[in-house]
Amino acid sequence: xxxxxSVESKEWYMAAYATEGVPSSDHLKMRSVxxxxxxxxxxxGHVAVEIIWISVDPYLRTxxxxxxxxxxxxxxxxxxxxxxxxxxxxxSSRDKNYEEGDNVLSFAIxxxxxxxxxxxxxxxxxxxxxxxxxPHYLSCFGVAGFAAWVGIExxxxxxxxxxxFISAAAGGVGMVAGQLAKxxxxxxxxxxxxxxxxxxxxEEFGYDDAFNYKKEKDFDAALSKYFPxxxxxxxxxVGGKMLEAVLNHVNHHARIPLCGMISQYNxxxxxxxxxxxxxxxxxxxxxxxxxxxxSHLNRFVDFVKEMEGYLSQGKINFxxxxxxxxESFLEGFASMFSTSDNIGKPIIQLK
Numbered sequence: 001x002x003x004x005x006s007v008e009s010k011e012w013y014m015a016a017y018a019t020e021g022v023p024s025s026d027h028l029k030m031r032s033v034x035x036x037x038x039x040x041x042x043x044x045g046h047v048a049v050e051i052i053w054i055s056v057d058p059y060l061r062t063x064x065x066x067x068x069x070x071x072x073x074x075x076x077x078x079x080x081x082x083x084x085x086x087x088x089x090x091x092s093s094r095d096k097n098y099e100e101g102d103n104v105l106s107f108a109i110x111x112x113x114x115x116x117x118x119x120x121x122x123x124x125x126x127x128x129x130x131x132x133x134x135p136h137y138l139s140c141f142g143v144a145g146f147a148a149w150v151g152i153e154x155x156x157x158x159x160x161x162x163x164x165f166i167s168a169a170a171g172g173v174g175m176v177a178g179q180l181a182k183x184x185x186x187x188x189x190x191x192x193x194x195x196x197x198x199x200x201x202x203e204e205f206g207y208d209d210a211f212n213y214k215k216e217k218d219f220d221a222a223l224s225k226y227f228p229x230x231x232x233x234x235x236x237x238v239g240g241k242m243l244e245a246v247l248n249h250v251n252h253h254a255r256i257p258l259c260g261m262i263s264q265y266n267x268x269x270x271x272x273x274x275x276x277x278x279x280x281x282x283x284x285x286x287x288x289x290x291x292x293x294x295s296h297l298n299r300f301v302d303f304v305k306e307m308e309g310y311l312s313q314g315k316i317n318f319x320x321x322x323x324x325x326x327e328s329f330l331e332g333f334a335s336m337f338s339t340s341d342n343i344g345k346p347i348i349q350l351k
Contacts, residue, residue: 005038005092010326011112014076017066020268022337027064028082028330035114039092047098048116049088051109055138056323056332056346057172058262060084069269072292081110085143087126087134088115095119103127105137113326113350123300131312139345140311140318141304143293144172147259148235149303150296152180155257155289156233160185163227165246167213168237170197171336172345173259175205177235179316182206186233189226191242197343204317219245230254238263240273247280258290262336319344326350 015029037048062069063076076082086109090102098104098119103126109115126137139145151173152158164181168174169190178201181188190201190210201207209226216222223231223245230251236243239261246256264272281288310316321344323332332346 005041006034006036007114008032009035009112009114011081011110012326012329013081014064014078016078017075018064019066020271022334023061023064024334025330028333030327030329035116037092037114037116039094042092042094042116044094045119046094046116047090047104047119047122048092048114049104049106049109050091050114050351051086051088051112052103052350053087053135053138054109054111054326054329054348054350055085055142055144056329056336056348057085057143058260058336059143060333061336081112083108083110085109085138086111087137093119098122098125103134107143111326111329111348129308129312132308135320135322135347135349136311136318138347139172139320140176140307140316144345145176145307146293146296146300146303147173148177148180149307150291150293150299151235151257151259152177152184152233154296154299155291156235156255158184158186158233162186162232163229163251164188164233164235165223165227165231166190166235166237167242168192168260168262169201169205169207169210170343171237173237174235175201175318175344176316178205178207181233183310183315200319200343204319213242220248223249233257235259236261240264244273244275244277247275247277247286250280250284250286252284254284254286256286256288258288321346323348
């Protein structure tokens with residue numbers, strides 16, 4: 001795309017920080033900007049990208065409170081476009097490694113219709129094998145799938161016969177994590193927030209059983225019922241009262257990968273649930289370990305190769321929750337914190 005060319009691009013930006021509650025239109029706002037995207041208009045070492053798909057993930061919430069918040073990620077800057085994981089098509093390039101028409105994945109792409117970014121911000125080109133679509137690279141092969149893989153295979157070291165519990169099991173991470181554990185020969189139980197999700201876990205994702213945490217008044221009793229022989233591996237996606245209950249049911253040398261704590265994200269830190277029974281970690285020599293994907297990117301190629309094999313062989317199922325148009329980002333983001341609207345991995349489709 002040579003010569004001068006300008007495009008109007010809608011983008012979402014951080015207008016005000018949200019210290020608690022679900023961020024709303026008071027905090028996230030949309031505006032239009034004009035970008036010059038002709039090949040002669042962009043700097044050397046940059047590419048202009050038309051963004052096609054944007055991932056919506058819980059970690060984004062921690063970047064909207066105005067401080068480093070647990071995940072040790074810098075907050076979004078006020079009045080600046082926010083970023084996420086996304087896929088786009090190169091429309092002009094000043095880097096010989098990228099050509100017009102290339103599909104590219106970036107872990108830090110603006111939540112916008114178009115952008116000009118340094119080529120160093122591109123994670124990889126994408127050429128999907130037959131039967132695999134671009135959105136899979138934001139779910140199965142994206143942040144959600146990679147988090148599940150690191151949690152189950154690397155941190156959790158799932159082994160055949162292990163009793164595995166996964167919270168937020170119908171979310172983007174949970175639905176992959178349960179299937180990976182089943183492929184390792186584990187017995188897998190999940191928790192989710194609606195009867196529809198429980199049915200989905202058992203009928204589509206192969207969970208051995210699951211329970212609706214909204215209906216269980218006593219998590220301790222529920223875990224006694226579903227894990228009479230204790231828990232060997234717990235992939236924690238929610239934190240709070242569920243994590244505390246799990247610690248009463250862990251077996252010796254159990255592993256607890258801490259993937260996320262979505263039940264706590266919308267609370268100011270001093271109002272979050274405390275965990276009162278951490279002594280169980282000592283007495284049962286439990287390993288509880290938090291992880292960030294950035295520390296495991298050296299295994300990303302291995303992960304994608306393994307997941308492509310599973311998907312092409314029909315061993316992994318997945319459900320996407322597609323929202324259409326850049327305007328729908330706020331709706332898609334809020335869906336993660338809604339019991340009824342968050343079945344499957346939320347993704348924004350721009351075109």
